[in-house]
Amino acid sequence: MLNNNMTELLKIEYPIIQAPMAGGVTTSKLVAEVSNSGGLGMIGAGYMTPIKLREQIQEIKQLTSNPFGINLFVPNNFNVIENQIKLSNQILHPIRQELNLHQKDSLEIPNFNEVFAIFMEQIKVVMEENVPICSFTFGIPPKEVIAELKQANILLIGTATTVREAAENEIAGIDLVVVQGSEAGGHRGNFIDGNEESLVGLMSLIPQVVDNVNIPVISAGGIMDGRGLMASICLGAQGVQMGTAFLTCVESGAHQVYKEAILNAKEDQTVLTRSFSGKWARGIKNKFILELQKHEEFLPDFPVQNTLTQEIRKFSAAHNNQEFMSLWSGQSPRLAKNQTVESLIKSIMAQAQKLNIGI
Template sequence: MLNNEVTELLQIEYPIIQAPMAGGITTSRLVAEVSNSGGLGTIGAGYMTPVQIRKQIREIKQLTSKFFGINLFVPNEFNASHNEIKFANEILKPIREQLNLHHDETIEIPKANNVLETFKEQIKIVIEEKVPVCSFTFGIPSIEVIRELKIHNIILMGTAATVREAVEIEKSGMDIVVVQGSEAGGHRGNFINDDQESLVGLMSLIPQVVDHVSIPVISAGGIMDGRGFMASTCLGAKGVQMGTAFLTCIESGAHKVHKEGILHAHEDQIVLTRAFSGKKARGIKNRFIEEMQKAEASVPGFPVQNALTQTIRKASAAQNNQDYMSLWSGQSPRLAKIQTVKTLIQNVIFEAEKIKNSI
């Protein structure tokens, strides 16, 4: 159960991967502590500049000699019309004013070419710094990128929300597929099917993917303890990826308001929204989501809407105001605890072994 092709490939003691949560949650301390405790720590580098990535990789290497990973967002074609941006800004204006933000004209709108160039630079840093594992969300990189990473013996992981996406990830030559159930917190990783068609529950998704791919399957979405770990492995997963469980850990860089929000949330408060970023993501329902509900279908797609709401999210966090923060969370917030990374991992393994021995 604990030693399999995933632990061997990733050179980890336990088949537990810390989800790559972008936006500052995956501090060097968190990533290193996960790896030092027997799992695989992962940098959520989706929003980071190449300079920031290099700096954090070097920090982590000072804190651990174990394997760790990095996650990047695969760039997709996007465009937003002037009218879409104008509409979004009009809707967001009262919220900005409430937070004492009056400079929306200074917001830099992402351009597809710039996003692609940044991605290429990110890949270059990963290779130069010899990061052992690289995972991807929102799609599959080009054949050239995959080939280049493979030449440098970097282990590759893709994120899939459906069987079809998992099959494409295997075809691309990646080594492992992370299957993301609809329970997962944060952004949906789907890239072929539409959002609605990609909302397959994890316990349904795992065995279907396992039956259609030969590469190892990692399960993600709502897993918080040894019970989720065992359920996943019984269905054929070779390991688990956990996000929300690590988010409330002491070493996590999540804002205290975010941690408190999860620790006091109920499962029926966890909803999907595209209001923050233009891409469906799961988090705690708050005032921003409620106020944007009628307009969210009309806001620009990712990453344009994400750029438009960035100052709102930052200002809200700076004011310790959860009303306008993106409080990403999976569907099992009642299982979240404040604990160290080491305690979390030890408890998951202890519970899993206890269940196994009682069967």
């Protein structure tokens, strides 16, 4: 029951994928350790330069001979609107003052063509380094890119928040699809349906997607243990993708303050916000989110707002100030533990096997 089409395709022992958390969480040690423990380790490469990406791939190859994958953000067209930037800077000004940061008059904000060029360079690195698996968030890559990756025998994993998005992934030729429930931590992966419409709970989403696509379905959102894995499998998913559970592991590159925030959070403390990046994401409520809540609809889109808040987030992390950091987390933080990757995967599988016998 736990060995299926997904485990065969990905050449992994257990149906567990470590979610590709961008921004430094997915260290080489974390990715390799997940792959060495029978799951699929994933590099969250959304914000990485092609050079850094290549370096990390080569580093992981030294640490594991098992398959691992890479996740990329599919660039979406966005506008750089001066008035929005000005307004956002005004809103952020009191926070910068509180942190003794100077007001930035000019910021280097990349345009869509620059962002897309970096994405294409990342794709080139994935192919040149023969990475076996590539996943995508925020949309589906252009068909030429999909064709190139397929020609290079790279397995493709898409992300969907609704049945319609999952079906579009299958039509485009994507091999497997991660369905992201509203419980998931971090950025929402919706790309067709609106923010409200895409907030479908995972337990409702899995069986509806399974009934409407023929590719393997992987569930994501609030899954932390063997119970979540078995519930997903009972509903027709072939495996799980887990983020928060791996984020608090010893090998994760998450800031210690961030890990502590999750380990001490309760299920009612996570909220959806677009204050940090301009894209809706789930994280632990803090002063930054509360102060920007009433302005959210006026803020620039991703990646513009992300660039505007970058210095605040970096400074706060450097000074162990969790009030102004983006503390992405799913809705099950009470289940998070400070443990090694190996012990997490062992406990998931032991619990799953116990439940499996009872089925």
